[in-house]
Amino acid sequence: MSAPLSTRLPNKNVYNFTLRCLFFQILALICISFILLTNDSAVNIISNCLLACELTITYFVTSCVSFSVYLPQGNTSITTTTFVKVKNGLKGCGLYIISILVFHCIAVLYGAPFFESVAETFHFAMVMTSTAVLPPLCALGINFSSWIRVFAQNKPELGPESVVQIVTILSILGAWLGAFPIPLDWDRPWQIWPITCVLGSILGHIVGLFCGAIHLMYSYRKLKKFKIT
Amino acid sequence: MRGSGRHVVFYGDDTWLNLFPAHFSRQEGTTSFFVTDYTEVDDNVTRHLDIELKNGDFDLMILHYLGLDHIGHIAGPSSPLIGPKLQEMDRIIEKIHSHLRKLQSKDSLPNLLIVCGDHGMSDQGGHGGASDSEIKVPVMFLSTRSVVNEVEWRYEEIQQTDLCATLSVLLGVPIPQNNVGKVLTDLLYNHNVEQKVQIIQENTLQILKVFQHNVGKFEEDRAYSLYQRAAKSHSHWLGHLRSNISEPAWNLQGEKIIQQYKDSMVAMTSKLSTSLTSYDMYALTVIVILIWMVFLALLIECYKPLSHPFVHHQLLMTIAFFLGCVFCHVTICTNGLTHSDVLCSVTSVHSVVVQAVVLSAFSILLPVVIQGLFTLRCNIPVSLLRVDILGVFLVGGTIIHTLSLLSSSFVEEEHQTWYFLTVTFHLLIMYLVIKSGARVVRAPGSQCHGEYDAMYTEISQDHSVHSQNDSEHNFTRLRSKCSTSDENYEVPLHERSVSERSVSRDSGGVVYTLPKGRLAACVIVLILCRIMRGINQTGNKWLLQPDLGDWLVRPENQLILSALCILSIFVIIVVKHKQLPWKQKSILSISVLTVYLYRVRTGAFFGFGIQKTQGILEARLVFAFIFVFTALEVHRTIFSNSNIFSLQNTPDINSVLAYPSNTAPRSNTVSPSNMESSSNKADVGLTLISSIQCSWVIVMTLLMKPHNILLVGMVTLQEDIIWCDLRCWILQLPVSLRTLYCLWMGQAAFFYQGNSNSLSTVDIAAGYIGLGDFNPIITGILLTLSTYAGPIFWFICSLKFASTTSEIKQGIRSITQESLCSMVHTMLLCAAFVLSVYSTLTVFQRYHLFVWTVFSPKLLYEGMRTVILSAFCFFIFIGSYFLSC
Numbered sequence A: 001m002s003a004p005l006s007t008r009l010p011n012k013n014v015y016n017f018t019l020r021c022l023f024f025q026i027l028a029l030i031c032i033s034f035i036l037l038t039n040d041s042a043v044n045i046i047s048n049c050l051l052a053c054e055l056t057i058t059y060f061v062t063s064c065v066s067f068s069v070y071l072p073q074g075n076t077s078i079t080t081t082t083f084v085k086v087k088n089g090l091k092g093c094g095l096y097i098i099s100i101l102v103f104h105c106i107a108v109l110y111g112a113p114f115f116e117s118v119a120e121t122f123h124f125a126m127v128m129t130s131t132a133v134l135p136p137l138c139a140l141g142i143n144f145s146s147w148i149r150v151f152a153q154n155k156p157e158l159g160p161e162s163v164v165q166i167v168t169i170l171s172i173l174g175a176w177l178g179a180f181p182i183p184l185d186w187d188r189p190w191q192i193w194p195i196t197c198v199l200g201s202i203l204g205h206i207v208g209l210f211c212g213a214i215h216l217m218y219s220y221r222k223l224k225k226f227k228i229t
Numbered sequence B: 001m002r003g004s005g006r007h008v009v010f011y012g013d014d015t016w017l018n019l020f021p022a023h024f025s026r027q028e029g030t031t032s033f034f035v036t037d038y039t040e041v042d043d044n045v046t047r048h049l050d051i052e053l054k055n056g057d058f059d060l061m062i063l064h065y066l067g068l069d070h071i072g073h074i075a076g077p078s079s080p081l082i083g084p085k086l087q088e089m090d091r092i093i094e095k096i097h098s099h100l101r102k103l104q105s106k107d108s109l110p111n112l113l114i115v116c117g118d119h120g121m122s123d124q125g126g127h128g129g130a131s132d133s134e135i136k137v138p139v140m141f142l143s144t145r146s147v148v149n150e151v152e153w154r155y156e157e158i159q160q161t162d163l164c165a166t167l168s169v170l171l172g173v174p175i176p177q178n179n180v181g182k183v184l185t186d187l188l189y190n191h192n193v194e195q196k197v198q199i200i201q202e203n204t205l206q207i208l209k210v211f212q213h214n215v216g217k218f219e220e221d222r223a224y225s226l227y228q229r230a231a232k233s234h235s236h237w238l239g240h241l242r243s244n245i246s247e248p249a250w251n252l253q254g255e256k257i258i259q260q261y262k263d264s265m266v267a268m269t270s271k272l273s274t275s276l277t278s279y280d281m282y283a284l285t286v287i288v289i290l291i292w293m294v295f296l297a298l299l300i301e302c303y304k305p306l307s308h309p310f311v312h313h314q315l316l317m318t319i320a321f322f323l324g325c326v327f328c329h330v331t332i333c334t335n336g337l338t339h340s341d342v343l344c345s346v347t348s349v350h351s352v353v354v355q356a357v358v359l360s361a362f363s364i365l366l367p368v369v370i371q372g373l374f375t376l377r378c379n380i381p382v383s384l385l386r387v388d389i390l391g392v393f394l395v396g397g398t399i400i401h402t403l404s405l406l407s408s409s410f411v412e413e414e415h416q417t418w419y420f421l422t423v424t425f426h427l428l429i430m431y432l433v434i435k436s437g438a439r440v441v442r443a444p445g446s447q448c449h450g451e452y453d454a455m456y457t458e459i460s461q462d463h464s465v466h467s468q469n470d471s472e473h474n475f476t477r478l479r480s481k482c483s484t485s486d487e488n489y490e491v492p493l494h495e496r497s498v499s500e501r502s503v504s505r506d507s508g509g510v511v512y513t514l515p516k517g518r519l520a521a522c523v524i525v526l527i528l529c530r531i532m533r534g535i536n537q538t539g540n541k542w543l544l545q546p547d548l549g550d551w552l553v554r555p556e557n558q559l560i561l562s563a564l565c566i567l568s569i570f571v572i573i574v575v576k577h578k579q580l581p582w583k584q585k586s587i588l589s590i591s592v593l594t595v596y597l598y599r600v601r602t603g604a605f606f607g608f609g610i611q612k613t614q615g616i617l618e619a620r621l622v623f624a625f626i627f628v629f630t631a632l633e634v635h636r637t638i639f640s641n642s643n644i645f646s647l648q649n650t651p652d653i654n655s656v657l658a659y660p661s662n663t664a665p666r667s668n669t670v671s672p673s674n675m676e677s678s679s680n681k682a683d684v685g686l687t688l689i690s691s692i693q694c695s696w697v698i699v700m701t702l703l704m705k706p707h708n709i710l711l712v713g714m715v716t717l718q719e720d721i722i723w724c725d726l727r728c729w730i731l732q733l734p735v736s737l738r739t740l741y742c743l744w745m746g747q748a749a750f751f752y753q754g755n756s757n758s759l760s761t762v763d764i765a766a767g768y769i770g771l772g773d774f775n776p777i778i779t780g781i782l783l784t785l786s787t788y789a790g791p792i793f794w795f796i797c798s799l800k801f802a803s804t805t806s807e808i809k810q811g812i813r814s815i816t817q818e819s820l821c822s823m824v825h826t827m828l829l830c831a832a833f834v835l836s837v838y839s840t841l842t843v844f845q846r847y848h849l850f851v852w853t854v855f856s857p858k859l860l861y862e863g864m865r866t867v868i869l870s871a872f873c874f875f876i877f878i879g880s881y882f883l884s885c
């Protein structure tokens, strides 16, 4: 599912900033994945799943929030007061928490135990929220109509919106695919819920960032050429 | 035993009597198949014990107690019934043993008491699988003359086949001709080394005979050389005079020879067992190819390439292929390369018939497949590429599932695949529901192009076909149809043509109204899915996790179980009452309540002091009710078919009709009267289907395990919610995909019931409901129906979903027929797809470690499912033929 071409060319500042952020994010996430997967690290995901999840979540929250703070305003030059900013930030937090609960419920619907390993499921929900909901939350804000435009109507504007759409879809897909190795009878320690799903989600996120970057560059070039000629 | 003039008495399972007629001096069998009884079967055995022990004139007494097995089947190994039963068995063993010891005098031969189980029990209480707890059973040898000391217990793992040889030696009868077991020399307390060696030599010679008979070129085998070595050292040993070497050394030598003989026997028997499990490769290959051809033919049917140039030659080609097939077959059979008992013998009628069927099937299918493959190159179907996310997911999921069967752990955990897929599908529907809340407010004056877009919801479909003039008319209809929260109607997003989209954003804003009712429906469906999978834990990896069902069947929770079941019965009645006239309503209620009474009688539910019996009468009553109910419904259908307009007035019918009659006006070519009658006809069909479904629900409540009545309630509720609130999203799919959806739900329901791909989960008790005696045909049918209750329920639903297409075009009959064909075709295609892939895998993996434990039971289940599917399709054709008459 790729975003259809929008006719609007993104602001050059936004474009450059987004690309740089994507590049940085991909590198950082690959490093984090390595840390999570090395055997003797303190936050090894197999031996210390909860801590690993917390590390990932912390990273995601800081990077996404800083992204949204530093994102240069595009064509809309509306200045917002600090009060509105704080209010929006609080609303965002509220959405974040609601989304964690929703993901927790979805995990239970998929068969995660209801009474046992609640902490694991909850951490998985937090990781899912960080990989799949936090990016659009930061890029789109709490503006409901732009959420609808991106996720229901499938017509995001080129730039952060299109990247975020791809990232969200691929993160969820990654977590979905991550559930497949769990029933295999290999009896490996990493087959325990929710390790594979967390990893799948992070991996899907990375792939999403990569695809988003390529899509962004490709479409930007094409649109620019189209405008020139 | 009988042959050597001994007296054998037997009491217990009457299977023995069928297996060995006229072998016993005295006997009494107990019907083993009445699984729900666990006291009488054992009392039947025990009451003979005293007389027999007093008589004491037998040489061998066999007592086969059945109660424990039955308890296992009904209540499982953790049932509170198990303890008292085991104590009862203990007392009986003690009684026999002490009696035998009393009889024992100094010089009489000792008596032997052997206690053993015929099979183990899985953690669900069934058996027939291959888990350790099912195939390993304790066997105890209690001699009345303890040789060494009183309490010398030894534990050792022995093969079942060894029992026969050992018993023969102990009882002093010749070892049977076809025995492949070896004598357990550890049990020969009273024999000295010389005797032991002699016994083991006889044993080896006997096995050697079997070996020579069954294995070609046996002289070259390692086992034979082992035997020769043992025989050589044996003769060497005998050649020594005893005086030459010391006694212990001589004995040691003897033990060594016994070990050598044993090694050679082990080698011979293992060789024997592999040579006895040889596969008829020719027959296997032919059948697998045949299944693949059926699958390909069905697949080709999808593309409909059976085009003109070939049709004329069809008959000619069939004959030509027939001759070709016969030729190939005869060549293969006579050239001696393969030896096939099934396909190459001409002696039995059975095999000749099989050959004829196979050959003609080949010759009919081959031209179809070849033609299809030829024409396939020319036209690649474009229509399949235009499917929406649900369709892609349904097709993709089916393929993923079939490919997942290639891994044995995914076969064991197949239920996980289905749960995963169904939950994802419903989440996708939920996404679409949430999405459908978004509407674009249309700017005044902009025109609705109405570019027909088959992918989107029926709302958009409906609107786009109509012109603007009747949009007013249309709105009311739409509101009535999807009456959730569309208070102020806006034009759905999807229907705008692509070119318009950018304009619409500027001219009108997005309005969002959350479709609360449908969202709630989705959530409820999903929650029901989750609860149902929690009722019966199945599969292999998480089998031992505690589940709701285990908890409910505990005796202390009987009241809760009964309350929940009454609740679910109530739900069933409420859900199913909507569509029925009062006569049927009352029959339905009475029959479901009789089911409850039946369960009270068998002791599963809290019964307000009603006496416990077998409940045969109640069960039969339910069957009678179901029959009457179905007959009434069929009668009503036939009656209403002749008087179409009288039906229009009955309100309950109209409510069912609400959907099709709303959409019927879409076809402009149909005149109103024609249309009305046609829609009515379809709806009559629909009511018939829902009443068939209704009677099936009653059958389900009767046949399933007591705690699964809960499940029936939930499945019914789930189906009703999907049908009432989420129908739009499923009906927008083509018929074949709707059928796929129902097949998925059916498979999930199959596993919700507690079934798995292991034979031990089959609920034997269901086969005897309402039966006083064992009847192989009825029991078999009941067993099949109860095992596949969930899938059959969803088959019937798929009929409902498929026949609802009968909305659009002119000839209602033809369209119904067409959609039925499409449905049947999809069902068969799916079955053939799984079967062809899976049978190929099984043939390739025939020497795999898991072939008997994982692959073949699954193949059996899949084959049985296909049989049921085919029978169902057959009934559909018959039914549609009669209804269209």
Ligand SMILES: [Zn+2]
Pocket: B069, B070, B073, B127
């Ligand atoms: Zn049994």
Ligand SMILES: [Zn+2]
Pocket: B069, B118, B119
């Ligand atoms: Zn048995």
